[in-house]
């Protein structure tokens with residue numbers, strides 16, 4: 111449904127953006143100290159606006175590498191010139207890159223995904239909310255997604271997901287679209303729909319470049335320009351109609367009724383001998399780059415391309431501050447919808463606290479159970495640490511591809527995303543830790559004093575935030591398998607250095623210094639001091655017991671070697687750990703995005 115009113119008739123005209131690159135070379139290290147491998151060997155070419163370009167070639171020819179370099183996704187090891195200019199100004203920000211993986215949030219519907227993207231990409235000053243809704247409907251209708259507006263992304267078909275990925279990038283009307291293998295995983299009919307959609311977008315004045323493996327004969331002729339790579343060399347560039355005469359010029363005759371695209375790939379796969387050098391030389395002749403037939407409608411500059419999507423106004427993005435609020439909103443919805451993240455965990459925290467509470471009974475006041483109570487405090491530390499850290503270790507590797515796609519396409523800056531996730535996830539961790547700590551405190555008969563209770567809960571709150579930071583750090587440094595392994599090892603050492611499984615005065619001096627790096631040390635210290643320090647009344651020694659060694663609270667503090675301990679210093683150390691680990695985690699996340 112194309113909604114056109116007087117306002118939307120004022121189409122902003124697509125400014126042509128041609129992409130020119132010359133002598134592009136891409137070199138990668140093979141393995142440490144063992145030399146380099148050249149992926150692209152000085153390739154040149156031009157991709158014009160209003161034209162749909164296909165980058166083709168056998169597997170490993172360098173198609174994705176070329177696309178990654180042109181988009182700016184890859185920068186290291188690249189030499190040569192690339193010009194992507196709009197109004198004479200060089201800019202990569204006008205490009206949108208649609209990756210092979212769709213990376214959509216499964217819990218959002220198509221409409222929600224689009225509206226959220228629209229609010230992130232288009233400021234309220236350049237378009238009202240109503241206008242954004244109209245634009246979203248317009249794009250979805252143009253891409254044949256109107257009937258799936260209320261469908262969750264998890265339930266979309268492969269072709270629909272691909273079209274939604276394209277729709278999302280069309281919101282801010284980019285003049286250049288790059289797509290990595292948009293037809294992979296689609297059946298022939300969906301592939302045909304996808305390519306004809308891209309063709310339509312290019313005829314509206316955009317520069318559309320995609321990689322494709324082996325298109326059918328009919329699909330092949332939908333492209334305006336074909337760029338073929340073989341072993342890092344350009345072995346053909348020109349319209350599809352010139353392919354057969356071009357190949358004939360090097361004595362490679364495409365059999366009648368044979369798909370020229372198939373023949374081209376067979377030739378580049380050396381099924382008829384090694385023609386790579388001959389083809390590379392022949393492809394340098396500019397005569398193959400123009401069609402011999404009459405120029406198409408688009409190339410006639412007097413004809414304005416008809417735009418199916420109406421962008422009523424020039425689009426400006428909102429400020430990062432506004433984007434922060436929008437991202438926080440998105441995180442909240444995701445937390446709410448993913449019941450395993452919030453509801454299930456809250457229930458499990460309650461159940462576990464009750465279970466542990468039953469297990470330890472009155473250990474908080476019973477002088478015969480003092481050591482059990484100390485063990486309980488340690489269990490609390492490990493429980494909160496583990497249940498907070500491990501989900502973060504697993505969460506970030508799953509999200510990195512989506513964050514990379516969105517930050518690369520200028521939806522928002524990484525620091526905005528990071529801040530939004532921290533602001534939204536922290537209250538949830540805090541809620542979990544308060545719930546767990548409160549139940550445990552009351553069920554295990556800890557002293558009913560507000561001051562002690564607050565200190566006890568505050569320790570769990572700070573520890574949970576620190577654990578989240580360590581989880582992000584590990585999740586952005588390693589894959590989920592290694593992350594969970596390193597997380598488990600790290601936790602074991604932190605527990606060992608906490609001062610309970612081995613007392614501080616039993617540790618070798620050097621290792622005692624290492625214990626200062628363990629947040630578990632500070633958390634365990636804080637819990638002991640909150641419960642037993644500062645004039646704690648004597649614990650109850652049951653009448654049937656003759657002697658209770660730990661009746662006096664200072665005795666347990668002395669045994670644990672914490673007589674000099676100060677609650678505030680320990681909490682401060684956890685807070686400093688939080689600040690340090692969250693900053694480091696931001697940089698490891700940034701590094702993970704760069705490494706892809």
Ligand SMILES: Nc1ncnc2c1ncn2[C@@H]1O[C@H](COP(=O)(O)OP(=O)(O)OP(=O)(O)O)[C@@H](O)[C@H]1O
Pocket residue numbers: 138139140147149167168169170171172173174175176
């Ligand atoms: N960072 C890298 N380190 C080492 N080798 C690389 C790197 N990037 C690409 N390559 C190699 O460069 C060659 C070209 O890779 P590229 O992904 O560009 O090929 P492709 O034509 O897109 O292949 P396919 O069609 O199979 O996806 C491959 O042999 C690949 O192994």
